[in-house]
Amino acid sequence: MTDARHHPRITPSTRILLHDLATRRDRDEWIVGRMATRTFVALPAAGARAVELLGEGLSVARTAELLRDETGEEFEISDFVGDLVALGFVARIGDRPVPDGEPPRASLPWLRPHQVRSALHPALPVFVGVLLLAAVVALIRRPEVLPGYRDLLWSPHGSLVLISAAAAGWTLVLAHELAHLVTARAAGVPGRIRLGTRLQFLVMQTDISGIELAPRRHRLTAYLAGIALNLSLASALVLTLALADTGTTTHRLLSAALLLALLPLPFQLMVFTRTDLYFVLQDLTGCRDLYGDGLAYARYVFRRGTRTGTGDPSTRLPPHERRAVRLYSLVLVVGTVACLTFMAAVTLPVEVTLLVRAARGLGPGHGLAGNADSAAVLVTLGGINVLWAVTRWRNRRSAVQS
Missing domain, CATH: 3.90.930 (Outer Surface Protein A; domain 3)
Structure with a gap:
């Protein structure tokens, strides 16, 4: 500006x-x-x-x-x-x-809207729906195809499981974000992929500012493109597993890939962290800033309870936004508290335990395999936490400077 x-x-x-x-x-x-x-x-x-x-x-x-x-x-x-x-x-x-600032950089600037125009074709959601329906039918006929958590443990070597899961998981995350980028680019929006944080989660996110100017069908397609990609990949894996022999390494790897494709989907329901479904909800309710207004209203309610508050910030909003913001503020508070409580009670103790065990597993008395296993845990798990801290600090500094 x-x-x-x-x-x-x-x-x-x-x-x-x-x-x-x-x-x-x-x-x-x-x-x-x-x-x-x-x-x-x-x-x-x-x-x-x-x-x-x-x-x-x-x-x-x-x-x-x-x-x-x-x-x-x-x-x-x-x-x-x-x-x-x-x-x-x-x-x-x-x-x-008037002096003009440097425009934000776009990811994959060589990708032109006309090259990916098919991403907005009306037939594409129909294809995703048909593929999903076929997968559901396959699961009804062969329910044993649906994997369990043990399918992630496809190898007796924990380090190999951890590294492969991290590599595959982040590859799927990148594909998920590329789906957003491609659909937004098809609508003429540059888009930029970068790392971010949502509470205790390290995420990859795509800034598709400008999609607000597109027709509603294009906006919703861009918001839901990542979920559609995960569902399409999962559906294709279900159909493949229904035809593959059980008990083989290939079957176990496909089952693990299916779980990794499905695992991000429950996270999308956490709209209090501004997931893809949050933007769908914001668009359908006609709110300009559902998260910001919801947070402001939650703070007002808290301050009113302590008798230090000012006026209700939601009164300046149109009636349809006011109702949505007040309801969302409840989801925001309950969801955030539950998420942070789970982190403090479960996630953090587990990660600390794993990191301590890995650190104790290093040394000449633990052999080559033991040292490699401990090093893999330290690099993978410790690296993610360090990356989360660096990303959060960098984004906060950028927000203050802007």
């Missing part, structure tokens, strides 16, 4: 040149944004009309005059132009160009 304080004074005669902006009507508001910088804002109808008039080259005074004639209300267009400058929407004020 740019700082409006360092630009020419905006007067009634000022004319501006806007960057290439996109707009979409959403209920009673308009989404206006600049795809190059992935900056978007929700405006009332009068605000969207002001952007349209200013974009046509009208002066600040003429824009205010036309809006007054059309709506019967007075608008401070000079202040509005200052807001547009701060958002990075203005390319020039009068004859003076």
Whole structure:
């Protein structure tokens, strides 16, 4: 974003040149944004009309005059132009160009929308549905194909199981995020894949800011693309297992792969961590920032209970958003508390125990296999925790700097 304080004074005669902006009507508001910088804002109808008039080259005074004639209300267009400058929407004020920041980098910039347009084809969800139905039928006919947790232990060597599961798991995670990226790119949204944290979880996430301007079918397709990929892969593995001989190494590996494809899906139900289903929920409820507004309302309720609170922040929201935000705030609080409690009571003690055992298993008295097994646990499990800490610190620093 740019700082409006360092630009020419905006007067009634000022004319501006806007960057290439996109707009979409959403209920009673308009989404206006600049795809190059992935900056978007929700405006009332009068605000969207002001952007349209200013974009046509009208002066600040003429824009205010036309809006007054059309709506019967007075608008401070000079202040509005200052807001547009701060958002990075203005390319020039009068004859003076406005400095522009470096646009965010996109992942796989060589991938063009026309190359992946088929990702938004209406037949693709039908194909996923048919594949899933076929897998369900196969499971009904052969329920023994459904794997259990023991299928992950396909080798007697724990280090081999751990390393292979980590490699396969992160490969599936990358494929999941690539599905989001490809569908968003097909809709003309650049997208960027990066590491992030959700509570105690290290995650890979895809920023598809700009998808807000796409039609609803395209938005939902981009949000659900990762889940669809996991379900499609799992369905294909079920059908393969139904035809494969049991008891073989291949069968055990396929069963382990099936479990790894299914394991991320329950996590998607944890909408309080802003999973894929969270964005679907946010879109269907018409909320602008379900998580942020829900967190603000939860804080208000807590402060009200301690008699230190201010006004209810949800009252400024439209009725349909207010109801959704208040309900989501309950899910947010309960889910977060339950998740952190589980980490403190189960996950953390288990990980500490494994790391301590691995550290004690190193040394000349434990043989080559024992040392290799301990080293694998330390590198894999310890590395993930270190990566979580580094990622969380880096993202928090970036958020403060922005």
